[in-house]
Amino acid sequence: MKYLLMIYGNQEKWSSIPAEDWAQEIAKQDAYNKKYTATGELLGGYGLADAVAAKLVTRKDGVPAVSDGPYLETKEYMASFYLVDVESEERAYELAAQMPWADQNPTEVWPILHESASDA
Amino acid sequence: MADEVRRRVENLLRELAPQVLGTLAGRYGQFDACEDATQEALVKAAQRWPTDGIPENPRGWLLTVASRVLIDEFRSDSSRRRREDTIFAATPQSELLGRPADSITDPEQAAANRDDSLKLLFLCCHPSLPVSSQIALTLRAVGGLTTAQIAAAFLVPEATMAQRISRAKATIKTSGIRFEMPEGDARERLLAVQHVLYLIFNEGYTASSGENLTAPSLSDEAIRLTRLLRGLLPEDGETAGLLALMLLTDARRPARTLPDGALVPLAEQDRTRWTSASIAEGIELISEALERGAVGPYQLQAAIAAVHDEAPTMEDTDWPQILGLYELLEKVAPNPMTTLNRAVAVAMVHGPRAGLELVAALESDEGMARSHRLLATRAHLRELAGDREGAASDYREAARRTASVPERRYLTGRAVALGA
Numbered sequence: 001m002k003y004l005l006m007i008y009g010n011q012e013k014w015s016s017i018p019a020e021d022w023a024q025e026i027a028k029q030d031a032y033n034k035k036y037t038a039t040g041e042l043l044g045g046y047g048l049a050d051a052v053a054a055k056l057v058t059r060k061d062g063v064p065a066v067s068d069g070p071y072l073e074t075k076e077y078m079a080s081f082y083l084v085d086v087e088s089e090e091r092a093y094e095l096a097a098q099m100p101w102a103d104q105n106p107t108e109v110w111p112i113l114h115e116s117a118s119d120a
Numbered sequence: 121m122a123d124e125v126r127r128r129v130e131n132l133l134r135e136l137a138p139q140v141l142g143t144l145a146g147r148y149g150q151f152d153a154c155e156d157a158t159q160e161a162l163v164k165a166a167q168r169w170p171t172d173g174i175p176e177n178p179r180g181w182l183l184t185v186a187s188r189v190l191i192d193e194f195r196s197d198s199s200r201r202r203r204e205d206t207i208f209a210a211t212p213q214s215e216l217l218g219r220p221a222d223s224i225t226d227p228e229q230a231a232a233n234r235d236d237s238l239k240l241l242f243l244c245c246h247p248s249l250p251v252s253s254q255i256a257l258t259l260r261a262v263g264g265l266t267t268a269q270i271a272a273a274f275l276v277p278e279a280t281m282a283q284r285i286s287r288a289k290a291t292i293k294t295s296g297i298r299f300e301m302p303e304g305d306a307r308e309r310l311l312a313v314q315h316v317l318y319l320i321f322n323e324g325y326t327a328s329s330g331e332n333l334t335a336p337s338l339s340d341e342a343i344r345l346t347r348l349l350r351g352l353l354p355e356d357g358e359t360a361g362l363l364a365l366m367l368l369t370d371a372r373r374p375a376r377t378l379p380d381g382a383l384v385p386l387a388e389q390d391r392t393r394w395t396s397a398s399i400a401e402g403i404e405l406i407s408e409a410l411e412r413g414a415v416g417p418y419q420l421q422a423a424i425a426a427v428h429d430e431a432p433t434m435e436d437t438d439w440p441q442i443l444g445l446y447e448l449l450e451k452v453a454p455n456p457m458t459t460l461n462r463a464v465a466v467a468m469v470h471g472p473r474a475g476l477e478l479v480a481a482l483e484s485d486e487g488m489a490r491s492h493r494l495l496a497t498r499a500h501l502r503e504l505a506g507d508r509e510g511a512a513s514d515y516r517e518a519a520r521r522t523a524s525v526p527e528r529r530y531l532t533g534r535a536v537a538l539g540a
Binding site for chain 1: 250251252253274276277280281283284287322323381383523524525526527528530
């Protein structure tokens, strides 16, 4: 079963982490990624750039029209996401809880739609 | 024509894969190295045989090549001399030279081959491995599929699948799991093998299979491997039951989905499109197994599938018999999903109200109450009882809770059709 794990945050939150701790925090995340890639459960994990770098794209007359934004109404935005393929829902929750910052910052766990169906 | 030859070669290689690996593992013990060597020999054969022709003794050819790969492998190893000697000493000279093709009919050799294939299945489905790795390893080591093919079938990157397989092999190596017949826990170990085959079948029994040409059909592969297991254990009723269950379920595949992938429920399937040969084979298997006694859950599920498959229409279905079988199944293997299925049979025999009462009893189970299956079943029974509004709301809620695209589409469609 595939799940998307998402971590949200904002600049304020990241700024609260002392600069000297960053290397260690990143190392923790790297260790996490390495560990679950090795188990064959983490298909991919990506961190996102800051919201100021994000754009909104629509199609106008068949060509991309790019504008600034999104102007988020929420206080927190997506900071990173992880695609996992695990044995069970419980295992997905376990991996989410193993996120280095899971003791302070919740991880969203979303099931991914699949094409299979049991006998109808 | 070239495709035809390639397919013939591929089928032959997949059939020989577990025999070659089994023989090597039996002889040298080191499963991980033997598995790599076998894969390499298979790749070489797949490249050469379609153009050079299939050798007179294909099994001997593969064994010879794989043994040479092993020797090369160990040559680069620090303790190479000792290992190399072991391999040379353990390899019959006749094999390195290629053996006559008819030696395979030697009954002693055939029995040894059977044992090796069984040991291989038990090893791949060892309880110390996670189930996802058991599945991957079984498909590669016993099924002879490549890592890329397995990855494509499970829609994960090849690197991820390679990771699962190499990790499983490393676990086998480090935890000292031996290539041998299980002793005290043989029954449980066989259950694990059957479960893995069942999971492979279910994974493959999807609406999308067939569209993705790079992915092999997992349900076909599960049937092939279960046939192999049945050949190895012809007396085991549950293995026969499992094979029958797969055949009787797979028989409905042509009628189960529309060309656009939409699900067709059993009641509305065009039964003339069911595969009659699979039904006949499944019914024969299950009848024979049931007569022999020692009934287990796979046999009972197969028997239920057989009753469905024998009915020319939904109305002609022998529901009292299905109900009786579900009652037995619930006794043999209690499970809320079985109870839910029994509720449908109860509704068909005693009316929808009686079925709904049984569903209501399941709602106290926290896990079940949230399950889309319970909601979908309740919706169906409410619809039968004439409660359109309640049915529509259940269908809608069930649609929200399933992660399956075809199921969601189907359930939403039912809600819309009820117009409530």
